[in-house]
Amino acid sequence: MPTLRDLGEVEVLRRLAAARRPPADTVVDAGDDAAVVRAEPGHDLVVTTDTLVEGVHFLPAWLAPAALGSRLAAANLSDLAAMCARPRWALLSAGVRAARETESLLDLQRGLAAALEREGAGIVGGNLTAVEGPEWFGLTLIGEAVRGAVWTRYGARPGDLLAVTGSPGRAGAGSRLAGALGEGARAPEWAPLLATWLAPVARVSLARALGVAGGVTAAIDLSDGVGGDLARLCDASGTGVEIDEAAWPADDLLERAAAALSATVERLRFGASDDYELLLAIDPDARGPCAVVAERLNVPLAFVGTFTEAPSVMTVRDAGGGTRPLEASGYDHFVGAG
C-alpha cells in the first residue's frame, strides 16, 4: 500500500479530490486558490472550527481512520446544532506523517464526508501538511441560519426549563473504561458506552426541528461535560440552574460503569465527557411541542431542571428534596481534567 511519501503531495491531493463530491451550491470546488460557495439569501453564516489531536483527542488504537473522520464531523456538526444552523461547507486541515498509508487518509475523508453528507454538508477544500510528531485533523464548518433564528448561550431566562438529549456522561465513561480496562473495555456489555465515545452523533436534525417548533431560548453542546458546559450557559445568560435529580435520565449501564470504575454515577454524568448531546433552555410553554418533536425524531429528550435568578449558582435537588452544589468541572487543555 503506497504511503503519502511514495505518492507525493500532488497525487495525494488528486486522489482526495477524486474521492469526494462537492456539496450543493459549490461554485468553485477545491483545487483553486480558494473554494467559492453560494449561501441562501436572507441567511446568516454560522462558522466553527475544531481539531482532533492524536494522543489528546483520539487514540489510533481505538479509532479507525473512517471513524476518526466521522468523529471530527460530529464535533463540528454539534457546534452548529447548538446554534440551530444548517451545516453546508467544510474545509479539512490535516497534519499527517509522510509514512502514513494513503488509503488510510482516504478512509478518514470517506468517514468525514459521509457524516457531513448525512446532514447535507460536504468538503470544499483544505490543506495537507507533513508532520513528524502527533497527527492532527482540523475541520472548519460553515453553516447557515435564517437571520435572527440562531440559538446562543446567553438567552436562558429564569423559569425556562433545562432539557438534555441522550444520557450525558457515556462518552467519558467509555473513555475511562478504555483507560482502566484496556482491551477489556471492548466487552459487549460496554459497547454502547464505547460507541458514544468513539462514534458520537451530533443532534443536528433535532435542533433544526426544534428551531421550527420554537421555544428554545439558549443552547450549548456537550463537548466538555455537563458541569462545565452548563456553567458556561448560565454564566452567559446571567442565570443559575437547579437540576432535578429524579428527572435525570436513568441509565443502568452508566451506573454499572461507575461501579466498574469505582466512581460515582454523578461524577460520570456531570464530569468531563464529550457526548455531543445538547443542553437546551426551553420556554415552559413550549415543553409539550418540543417533547413531541423529539419523540417524532426518536431522540431522547429529558426535562431535568429549571433556570433560576441566582447568577451562575448551579444546584442539584435530590429525590428527598435536599439540594447540593453542582460542580463545574471540565477538561482544560493546558492543565488536564478538572
Place this chain on the structure above:
Amino acid sequence: MPTLRDLGEVEVLRRLAAARRPPADTVVDAGDDAAVVRAEPGHDLVVTTDTLVEGVHFLPAWLAPAALGSRLAAANLSDLAAMCARPRWALLSAGVRAARETESLLDLQRGLAAALEREGAGIVGGNLTAVEGPEWFGLTLIGEAVRGAVWTRYGARPGDLLAVTGSPGRAGAGSRLAGALGEGARAPEWAPLLATWLAPVARVSLARALGVAGGVTAAIDLSDGVGGDLARLCDASGTGVEIDEAAWPADDLLERAAAALSATVERLRFGASDDYELLLAIDPDARGPCAVVAERLNVPLAFVGTFTEAPSVMTVRDAGGGTRPLEASGYDHFVGAG
C-alpha cells in the same frame, strides 16, 4: 510571565478574546458554540485555509510571534487575492505547548489581527489545543466576491499576457540564505530578501483594484514557486506559456544572493519560494489599464510572457531568441523540495 498552563484554557481564551475586536458584520462573536456573521447580498463566499507548522513552515529563531501571526494572515489573504475576493472573517486554530508564555500567544494574535484588519478582515473564532511536539497555527479565512467576478486558475487563453507582481524568488532566497549563512543572513544587505521570506504582504488591494478594472482572465498566488504554480495555472487552463526572459523584472539583489548561494538566478526566480506574489493572465487589451492600476497602487507589475496553445508546455525565451523548457519544480510536503 505566566504560561498557558499557569493560566488555564478558560483564562487564556478570555484574554485572547479581550485583546481583539470583532470585524464588521459579526452577529455573534467568538465565545458561543459558533460565530455568526452576515455576508453581503449578491455575493459569493470565498473560503480558504492554510496552516503553518513549526520546523516545516517557520523557524521560531527567525520569526517572532507577531511576525508569525502576520505571516499566517498573508498566506491566507494571498489565496483570497488570487480569487479577487474581499477578506472578511477568520478562524484561528492553534496547537501550542502548555509551557508557552501567554503573552507570546497574544502577540501572535495581535500580529494576525493587525494584518487581517489592514485588509478589512478580522478574527471571529477559533480553537486552542495543547500539543507536546511542534506547534502549528491554522487559519481559515472567509471572503466575499461579487457573483461571477471571482478569478480562477482555469480562465487563461492562448494570447493572454502573463504578468507577475514583485520579484518572485526573494522569499526562497531569504530562506536559503538563513540556512546557508545562519546569523550572517541578518546582514543589512540581505534585509529585503529576509523581509520577503519572513514578512510577505499579500496583494489584496491590487487584486481588488484589478478586478474593478477588468481584463484578468486567471490568477494564482505564488505559495510554491513560479515553476510549480505556473504549471498549475497552465494545467487548469489547458494552455502553455512562453516567458520572455528579457521582460522579467531585473533584481540585482537576487543575483547577488544567487552568487552567495552558488545557485543560478533562474533557480531562485522559478524554484521553490513562497513569495505570495500573484501570477496573472491578462487580456492583451487590458494591459494598459492594468499597468495604470498597479502604478497607482505602487505595486511592481511586469508583463513577462504570453500564454500559448500548447497544453502545459512552459518555455523561456532568452534575449538571443532561443528557447528552453521551464522546469516545474516546487515544494512537496511529503517528499521535500523538488
